[in-house]
Amino acid sequence: MYEIVNYVDCSREQQLEILALRNHDDVRKWMVTPDIIPQEAHLRFVESLKGNPNRIYYAIYRSGFLVGTYNLTKETDGVWERGIIANPLVQGKGETIQWEREILAGLPEKGIYAVTAKVKQDNLRSVRYHEKLGFKEQSRSDNYIHYLLRLK
Numbered sequence: 001m002y003e004i005v006n007y008v009d010c011s012r013e014q015q016l017e018i019l020a021l022r023n024h025d026d027v028r029k030w031m032v033t034p035d036i037i038p039q040e041a042h043l044r045f046v047e048s049l050k051g052n053p054n055r056i057y058y059a060i061y062r063s064g065f066l067v068g069t070y071n072l073t074k075e076t077d078g079v080w081e082r083g084i085i086a087n088p089l090v091q092g093k094g095e096t097i098q099w100e101r102e103i104l105a106g107l108p109e110k111g112i113y114a115v116t117a118k119v120k121q122d123n124l125r126s127v128r129y130h131e132k133l134g135f136k137e138q139s140r141s142d143n144y145i146h147y148l149l150r151l152k
Contacts, residue, residue: 002067002099007057008050015046017066018059026088030123056080060099068096070103078113091125097133108152117147 010018019042021027028034037045049055054074060067067090072080086096107115117135119126121143135147 001062002102003061004070004099004103005059005061007046007059010046010059012043014059014066015043018042018069021066021069021085021087024088027085030120030126032118058103060103062095062099067099070100072107072112072115075116078111080107080112080115082115082117084117097129100133104149104151113150113152115149115151117149118144119147121145 005014007015007018016039019037019039022031022042023036028036046057049057055071057069057071059069065087067087069083069085071083073083074080084096084100090096104115107113115135116138117130119130121127121140127145130145130147133149135149137145138148139146
């Protein structure tokens, strides 16, 4: 149902679509770094992902429509930090949890057995989402809740 495309395999048009989603006001307000990312910086970043085994970035499509992005950054063997962006046009409809579950199911095959996440405490929609998905709160710092989801 979903097409999961590695950023490095995306066309330039898709890269610009991903950047527009990341820079959307309703998305970036929840980011650790909420600044607008310039186009050239984004394209350089995608280029830096090529051959980097410690970072995985996916664009998630449904029938050609960008519903979100998903990224993983290696913390330690088997444990990776996850970042997620849901397109505001599909938020609140249960779709994001569907494609995230699909991705999570395949992670142990890649040697990823636990996923961490950092969520702003005042992002109540995201807090509820993580708890519904099974993430467990590990700690709090500054304005963030740190979560862990064991996959195996």
